[in-house]
Amino acid sequence: MVGLVDCDNFFCSCERVFRPDLAKTPLVVLSNNDGCVVARSREVKAMGIPEGMPYYQLKEKYPDSGIVAFSSNYALYADMSARVISILRGEAPDVIQYSIDEAFLILEGMEGLDLHKWGEGLCRKVQKCTGMPVSLGIASTNTLAKMASKYAKKYPGYNKCCVISTEEQRQKALSLFPVGDVWGIGRRIRRKLEYIGVNTAYDFASLQKDYVRRRFHVTGERTWKELQGIPCIEIEGLEGVSKKTIVTSRSFPEMIRELDDLRSHVANYAARCALKLRRQNSVCAVVTAFIQSNHFREDLEQYDGSGYHSFSTPTNTTNEIVECAIRILDYIFRKGIWYKRAGIMVSGITPANAIQPDLFEYCPERRRRFSEVSAAIDRINSRMGADTVVLGTQQYRERSEDGKSIKFVNAIRRAMKSPDYSTRLGAFVVG
DNA sequence: TCTGGGGTCCTAGGACCC
DNA sequence: TCTGGGGTCCTAGGACCC
Numbered sequence: 034m035v036g037l038v039d040c041d042n043f044f045c046s047c048e049r050v051f052r053p054d055l056a057k058t059p060l061v062v063l064s065n066n067d068g069c070v071v072a073r074s075r076e077v078k079a080m081g082i083p084e085g086m087p088y089y090q091l092k093e094k095y096p097d098s099g100i101v102a103f104s105s106n107y108a109l110y111a112d113m114s115a116r117v118i119s120i121l122r123g124e125a126p127d128v129i130q131y132s133i134d135e136a137f138l139i140l141e142g143m144e145g146l147d148l149h150k151w152g153e154g155l156c157r158k159v160q161k162c163t164g165m166p167v168s169l170g171i172a173s174t175n176t177l178a179k180m181a182s183k184y185a186k187k188y189p190g191y192n193k194c195c196v197i198s199t200e201e202q203r204q205k206a207l208s209l210f211p212v213g214d215v216w217g218i219g220r221r222i223r224r225k226l227e228y229i230g231v232n233t234a235y236d237f238a239s240l241q242k243d244y245v246r247r248r249f250h251v252t253g254e255r256t257w258k259e260l261q262g263i264p265c266i267e268i269e270g271l272e273g274v275s276k277k278t279i280v281t282s283r284s285f286p287e288m289i290r291e292l293d294d295l296r297s298h299v300a301n302y303a304a305r306c307a308l309k310l311r312r313q314n315s316v317c318a319v320v321t322a323f324i325q326s327n328h329f330r331e332d333l334e335q336y337d338g339s340g341y342h343s344f345s346t347p348t349n350t351t352n353e354i355v356e357c358a359i360r361i362l363d364y365i366f367r368k369g370i371w372y373k374r375a376g377i378m379v380s381g382i383t384p385a386n387a388i389q390p391d392l393f394e395y396c397p398e399r400r401r402r403f404s405e406v407s408a409a410i411d412r413i414n415s416r417m418g419a420d421t422v423v424l425g426t427q428q429y430r431e432r433s434e435d436g437k438s439i440k441f442v443n444a445i446r447r448a449m450k451s452p453d454y455s456t457r458l459g460a461f462v463v464g
Numbered sequence: 465t466c467t468g469g470g471g472t473c474c475t476a477g478g479a480c481c482c
Numbered sequence: 483t484c485t486g487g488g489g490t491c492c493t494a495g496g497a498c499c500c
Contacts, residue, residue: 065468219499276470278472280469374468
């Protein structure tokens with residue numbers, strides 16, 4: 034059997050752990066730049082407010098709702114996630130973290146145990162030790178465990194833990210479950226299925242295997258099998274697995290038209306990608322940069338530009354990746370466009386300890402020096418705080434009216450961020 | 465005025481190889 | 483005029499997930 038632990042309204046619950054006064058208050062957490070709603074408390078969901086609603090629309094449509102909004106506080110969420118996972122590791126035979134707020138539990142060697150009772154106890158313990166409310170689904174496959182966790186979340190009668198172990202339970206669970214809520218069935222496939230009269234997970238599981246294979250390919254067939262109770266979807270954990278592509282991209286709080294300002298953003302995203310590469314001990318062979326106009330503003334000229342560059346010898350140094358990104362930016366930049374978003378992607382990722390140098394162009398001395406600079410930057414920033422040391426191009430400049438003085442400013446708007454309660458002592462110092 | 469960010473896998477089709 | 487068979491690698495686009 035496998036279990037799936039899912040934190041309830043994770044981001045909102047993180048905020049509530051340190052603000053118990055908001056336990057019953059409708060709560061939302063916003064995306065970068067306080068753009069749109071990315072997490073909703075139970076009360077907000079009950080009001081029918083959809084995920085992804087722009088924050089300004091929320092304020093317009095629900096002016097007196099008493100909804101409290103938070104900017105996203107990723108340091109807090111990452112730390113709360115680690116706390117929950119560490120409790121799970123102490124209780125379950127094996128734990129695979131699947132996302133920031135979910136983990137699969139491999140429940141081998143627990144035959145004969147009352148799994149429901151065990152699960153209830155586990156959820157209680159997580160809540161007690163971390164303050165995080167979680168729901169647990171237990172079944173014979175990952176897809177069924179996911180389904181069970183949704184039942185556990187939805188119906189208080191399960192007391193946070195739902196087990197699907199008998200054939201009878203499986204059939205009942207399937208027949209009451211909307212097909213679009215099945216893990217692996219997204220919007221597109223749901224529409225196709227509903228068109229042919231398949232509305233529940235039970236309907237889907239009742240289709241002929243060959244038909245499912247033909248219409249929905251291997252991925253659809255796997256989901257179909259998992260619903261029958263035949264495990265065939267492997268889970269890869271978050272930890273230790275090297276990413277194959279790494280992206281850093283952001284929307285800007287305001288639109289930008291100057292190349293100079295775009296450069297600061299692009300340099301920062303490139304530096305961030307380089308850091309992520311070094312953290313997983315990798316190098317990349319390809320850097321891609323892209324810039325986009327504001328797609329919501331149909332009245333303005335639209336432009337999506339992108340370009341890439343391949344290194345003859347793969348690298349992870351900040352200097353090289355930033356330099357390369359800026360060069361691409363200069364090439365794809367078009368004057369007169371109001372830009373709203375930019376990003377950097379690194380790909381062609383391989384282990385840093387197995388670099389294949391270019392036969393003719395590789396300059397070991399140059400590379401060695403850049404590597405040392407990056408290593409020094411990492412050491413300083415890990416001790417003194419992120420971005421204590423950055424390259425000159427990474428600084429966000431704001432010119433004064435007369436153009437004489439330059440001020441360095443923050444790039445992302447987070448007007449309603451909570452303090453970093455669990456990771457900075459200073460968070461508790463008033464004033 | 466204000467609209468997020470980061471990933472993976474699969475398939476089809478083209479290029480190329482022997 | 484006739485024109486095989488089998489395979490790999492790469493890429494773009496689609497679909498999904500959180």
